[in-house]
Amino acid sequence: MSARADTGIVVIGRNEGDRLVNCLKSLTSEVELVVYVxxxxxxxxxxxxxxxxxxxxxxxxxxxxTAARARNAGFEFILSQPNSPKFVQFVDGDCLLESGYIEKATATLSDEPELALVTGWRAEINPKASIFNEMCDYEWHRPSGDIMACGGDMMVRSSAFEEVSGFNPAVIAAEDDEFCVRLRKAGWRLRRLPIAMTLHDANMFEFNQWWSRATRTGHGFEQVNNIHPDYFVRERRRTWIYGAVLPALGILGILIFLPLFFLVVLIYGYSFFRTMRGLTISGVPKSRAMRYAFFFLLSKFPNLIGALTYRWRKLKGSDMLIIEYK
Structure with a gap:
């Protein structure tokens, strides 16, 4: 069978506007079956x-x-169709699919039956439109080869998806990481191909959008780590240390022992300059590296809010409601 017939595409979205229209137009020439959830x-x-x-x-x-619930619903629709495809490509509704990716991804999965999924490179459509778009573009830059996890734009082998029962619909952020962890634990391999896959439109221009996104990320760290204690260990540790422990020590220092406060300031300063140095070594210009390092450090506070939100919801037995940033 051809790549067009072997693959179905699931697009998920919520109030994406023109981004969704552009997304769907980039897909319909690539495969025979596209469903929007x-x-x-x-x-x-x-x-x-x-x-x-x-x-x-x-x-x-x-x-x-949740994105997980939407992707599961799309997969069920794809599999309910006659001659359902062997592979399903998931695409977020704020993305454009790169021409030629489907054919290469399908060929890789067909040739290597031990692979559960493949993904490719994502980039921002307008990385220079704001510092927040720019940081998203940097975030998408990941090496190719075998991987631990990937974002929501991925092509999945239908049999592997069914084997692990798809995405966990209760996970509101990092549901793609959680899905990938279960695939690897089931013995499957995952790979990022060295090819362009999607163009993403973050559409972030306001600080509060970035803050909400970072809050959602912290919720994801905490929730997925609660399900898989060996995953997001470092990210969760940094959230709690830089978002909670150090601020508490700083306040304590101001109240009873001023040298402790200055020590906390030095730790934050060291973290900032260490991050900035790592970014410049990786090729990021110094001026941009300073901005990135500042926001990476600042993100620990909304990350903590997200983590606390998850813990409070779990304690009360409340639903895990999505945290939107646009």
Whole structure:
């Protein structure tokens, strides 16, 4: 079978507007089967998708909306079709698919049956539009080869997806990491191909958007680590040390022992300059490295808020509701 027939595409979105339209237009020439899964959009997303001839699945509000739940619903729709494809490509609705990626990804999965999934390189459409877009673009730069995990844009072998029961719909952030952990524990391999896969539109121009995104990330660190204690260990440790322990020691220093306060300031300063140095060594210009290092350090505070939010929800037995940043 051809790559077009072997692969179906699941697009997920919520109020993506023109980004969704552009996304769907980049897909329909690549495969025969595309489904859009909508998570309670209040704009015209579903209408636009139907106008483009794309099948739509609209999630009800009886359960919390999550990217994991949406991807599972899309996969179920794909597998319910006659002659369902062997591979499913997941694409976020704010992304454009690069031409030629599907064919290469399908060929790799066909040739190497031990692979559960492949992914490629993602980049920002407008990295210079804001410092926040720029940092997202840097975040997407990852080496090719066998990997521990990847983001939500991925091509998955249908049988592997079914074997691990898909994504965990209760995980509201880093659900892709959690999914990948279970695949690896089941004995599968994962790979990033050295090819362009998607162009992402972060569309982040406000500080509060960045803060919300970092809060969501902290929620993901804490929740996934709670499920898999051997994963996100370093990220979680840094969140709690730099977001909670050091500030508490700094306040204690101000109140009863001033040298302790200055020691905390020195630790933060050392972390900032160590991060900046690592970024410049990796090729980031010094001025950008300073900005990145500042926001990387600052992110520990919204990360902590996200972690605390997860712990409070878990303590109360509350639903894990999505944290949106745009």
């Amino acid at each position: 909508d998570s309670g959009s209040t704009d015209s997303s579903v209408d636009h998708a139907e106008e483009l001839g794309v099948k739509c699945v609209c999630l009800g509000d009886d359960l919390p909306f």
